[in-house]
Amino acid sequence: xxxxxxxxxxxxxxxxxxxxxxxxxxxxxxxxxxxxxxxxxxxxxxxxxxxxxxxxxxxxxxxxxxxxxxxxxxxxxxxxxxxxxxxxxxxxxxxxxxxxxxxxxxxxxxxxxxxxxxxxxxxxxxxxxxxxxxxxxxxxxxxxxxxxxxxxxxxxxxxxxxxxxxxxxxxxxxxxxxxxxxxxxxxxxxxxxxxxxxxxxxxxxxxxxxxxxxxxxxxxxxxxxxxxxxxx
Numbered sequence: 001x002x003x004x005x006x007x008x009x010x011x012x013x014x015x016x017x018x019x020x021x022x023x024x025x026x027x028x029x030x031x032x033x034x035x036x037x038x039x040x041x042x043x044x045x046x047x048x049x050x051x052x053x054x055x056x057x058x059x060x061x062x063x064x065x066x067x068x069x070x071x072x073x074x075x076x077x078x079x080x081x082x083x084x085x086x087x088x089x090x091x092x093x094x095x096x097x098x099x100x101x102x103x104x105x106x107x108x109x110x111x112x113x114x115x116x117x118x119x120x121x122x123x124x125x126x127x128x129x130x131x132x133x134x135x136x137x138x139x140x141x142x143x144x145x146x147x148x149x150x151x152x153x154x155x156x157x158x159x160x161x162x163x164x165x166x167x168x169x170x171x172x173x174x175x176x177x178x179x180x181x182x183x184x185x186x187x188x189x190x191x192x193x194x195x196x197x198x199x200x201x202x203x204x205x206x207x208x209x210x211x212x213x214x215x216x217x218x219x220x221x222x223x224x225x226x227x228x229x230x231x232x
Contacts, residue, residue, distance in 0.1 A: 010098045010177070018152050018179040020098060021168065025091070025175040031140050034081060038117060038140070038196060041080055042070050047117075052221035053126070061211065065126015065186060071219060072115035074108075081115070087138065088113050088200050091175070095202055098177050099134055102205040106132065110215055114199040116187075118146055124189040127151075130180030130201075131210045137178070138198040139170035146195045148176070151184040170195055 005022065013020035041047055053066040077084050088105070096103040106112035118124065123146065137148070147167035155161045167188070168176065178185070187195070216222040 007097055011100060014098050014177055014179070015100070017166075018183045019150060019166075019168070020177050021171075022094070022098075022175040022177070023171065024173050026087070026138065026140075026173040028173060030083070031172045034083065035140050035196060037081060038072070038115060039194075041072075041076075042117060046080070047072050047076055048219075050219065050221070055217060055221060055223045057224050061129035061131060061181075061214075062217070063127035063184070065128070066122075066124050066189075067126060067218070067221075068119070068189075069123050069125060070117040070119065072117075073219065074110050074112050074114065077113045077115060084113055084115075084138075084198055087198075091136070091200070092202070095134060095136060095177060101134065103134060103202050104205050104208070106201045106203055107208050108201070108210060108215075110219070111199075111210075112201055114201075116197050116199060118187060118190050118195040118197075120190050120192050120194055122189045123187075123195065125187040127184055127186040129182070129184060131214050132201045133181055133204045133207055134202040135178045135180030136200040136202060137176040138200060139172055139174050139176070140196040140198060141170055141194065142172045143170045143193050143195045145193050146170075146188050146190040149186050149188055150178075153183070170197065 010020040010022060047070050050067050050069055050071050054064050092103055147169045150166045152164040152166060154164050213224045217224050
């Protein structure tokens with residue numbers, strides 16, 4: 001039997017476990033429609049393939065891993081998948097309730113809504129911290145591989161400090177809300193499946209900080225040090 005939305009549980013999970021997953025936020029029919037449109041656009045070479053490795057540094061909160069995925073930037077989403085803009089605005093009150101924060105939309109049009117499509121055979125996103133205060137992922141595919149991997153910091157007076165490792169597999173239509181700025185995370189490489197995640201970036205009122213060189217590193221593969229030297 002499907003359980004209803006339990007705000008108390010989601011608030012607890014978000015604040016204690018740094019992440020919570022809300023099931024069935026989007027119906028299967030709409031997920032399928034969006035997947036088909038996304039796959040068609042990729043087949044027609046309408047979006048870019050991000051492919052770089054070893055470029056990330058602490059300057060962009062990145063551990064220097066591999067980036068291999070097709071990326072729909074904000075304008076791509078607005079042009080080809082306008083339904084997701086409506087979703088982005090509609091779920092803000094729920095995100096605010098779960099995080100207990102005064103949540104605001106992203107002021108950065110290139111990154112406010114993105115779609116990452118991890119191709120079979122190694123699609124991935126290396127270890128990193130997010131720059132925005134609140135990370136939300138809407139999964140459009142159900143996957144048995146390529147989970148989101150989190151390294152959750154833990155501490156206790158009697159146990160000291162340690163890292164708890166957790167993996168979360170995508171379920172189509174579910175929404176993941178995470179403290180991405182506080183938890184090192186990555187996407188385990190795909191093997192045979194394609195994984196599609198909609199990235200919905202939110203901020204907290206009074207805190208819309210974002211690395212100046214983050215977008216050119218993530219989207220364009222420009223090493224942060226080179227951009228700084230160029231005076232960007």
